Amino acid sequence: MEQMFRRTAQQALEQLDTTTQGLSDAEIAKRRETYGENALAEEKKKSPLVVFLEQFKDLLVIILIAAAVISALSGNGESTIWVQYSILRRKNLWRA
Numbered sequence: 001m002e003q004m005f006r007r008t009a010q011q012a013l014e015q016l017d018t019t020t021q022g023l024s025d026a027e028i029a030k031r032r033e034t035y036g037e038n039a040l041a042e043e044k045k046k047s048p049l050v051v052f053l054e055q056f057k058d059l060l061v062i063i064l065i066a067a068a069v070i071s072a073l074s075g076n077g078e079s080t081i082w083v084q085y086s087i088l089r090r091k092n093l094w095r096a
Contacts, residue, residue: 061087
């Protein structure tokens with residue numbers, strides 16, 4: 001079957017069994033009964049907290065956080081800052 005974007009307008013109209021004036025009310029009702037409403041299913045939206053927490057599923061981020069904690073506990077503040085920067089850069093958390 002040829003892809004729709006490769007068809008001429010007339011070929012597309014013929015395949016969809018319609019005209020340039022559109023469908024009649026009777027044809028609309030018939031197609032709605034056959035195919036259902038032309039609507040997308042609504043998806044459950046994730047809360048901002050869930051989206052934020054999902055950022056930490058990545059193993060590399062967990063390793064970087066562990067490195068930041070170890071670095072902070074060892075008293076090496078400068079490397080802690082760089083590790084935290086690496087985490088932010090890795091996940092682009094500052095973009096919210």
